[in-house]
């Protein structure tokens with residue numbers, strides 16, 4: 001039997017985009033509509049305010065507004081992990097307490113960015129968030145954007161605490177992912193970060209995934225996860241390859257988030273442009289994105305039958 005913590009949280013989490021109005025302000029109604037759109041897709045939950053959610057480009061008030069809208073709309077229907085990482089520990093602590101008050105399920109954070117921090121500094125940063133609430137905590141390890149490489153030593157120290165239930169591994173090494181699982185133990189959750197190698201991450205021990213591109217093709221990632229769960233590895237690999245053709249195209253636009261948000265718009269879910277300095281797509285990109293959106297729709301229809 002799987003350990004309780006795994007059963008409780010394993011699965012597919014959409015790293016949700018934030019929704020803005022045409023002037024670029026957080027738009028609660030749009031956030032709600034986006035959150036609602038995921039409820040019947042088969043996903044386990046949402047990861048709010050992370051990289052895809054642009055938490056790092058929002059002020060504390062805006063981050064709270066996004067989470068409040070999500071919770072008002074879907075509380076109890078999806079598991080909600082809130083990214084509370086910020087440059088200043090004080091802000092992260094405020095966001096952690098707010099997440100708890102709102103009824104979120106888990107908090108999570110990257111290390112503080114900009115300053116080159118020692119392990120002791122990052123440890124203290126995380127610890128203050130952890131100590132500020134009764135919520136469980138998931139480490140967000142994404143060295144390619146933060147510049148901070150989580151060592152096994154610090155990982156071990158963090159993971160030995162009861163409240164630290166998992167890690168979101170966005171680094172690309174599946175060897176390191178496996179080490180996190182090995183050191184964390186049976187009941188410690190590991191989430192795959194790179195969507196392009198979701199299957200590889202699962203095979204090496206991930207209990208699920210948290211990803212940005214899931215937001216425009218949640219059903220495909222649920223299906224991929226299901227194939228893996230049932231041991232249908234040939235089918236899983238084929239689907240991962242098809243997903244990767246989509247991701248490869250997405251990565252060719254001025255920004256990944258701009259492309260994904262534009263595709264959501266085609267599906268009738270308006271979320272505005274990504275925030276500067278992230279670039280929106282251009283008029284010249286619209287036709288190919290419409291094509292790509294159709295491709296995703298066709299794949300989703302195809303796999304919903306199999």
Ligand SMILES: CC(=O)N[C@H](C=O)[C@@H](O)[C@H](O)[C@H](O)CO
Pocket residue numbers: 015051052142144145169170192193194195196210211212213247256
């Ligand atoms: C660097 C980054 O943002 N990684 C995300 C999460 O870990 C992924 O979900 C990517 O957005 C995705 O794999 C596309 O490359």
Ligand SMILES: CC(=O)C(=O)O
Pocket residue numbers: 015016047050051052053193210211212213
């Ligand atoms: C992509 C991802 O996992 C995030 O938005 O944090």
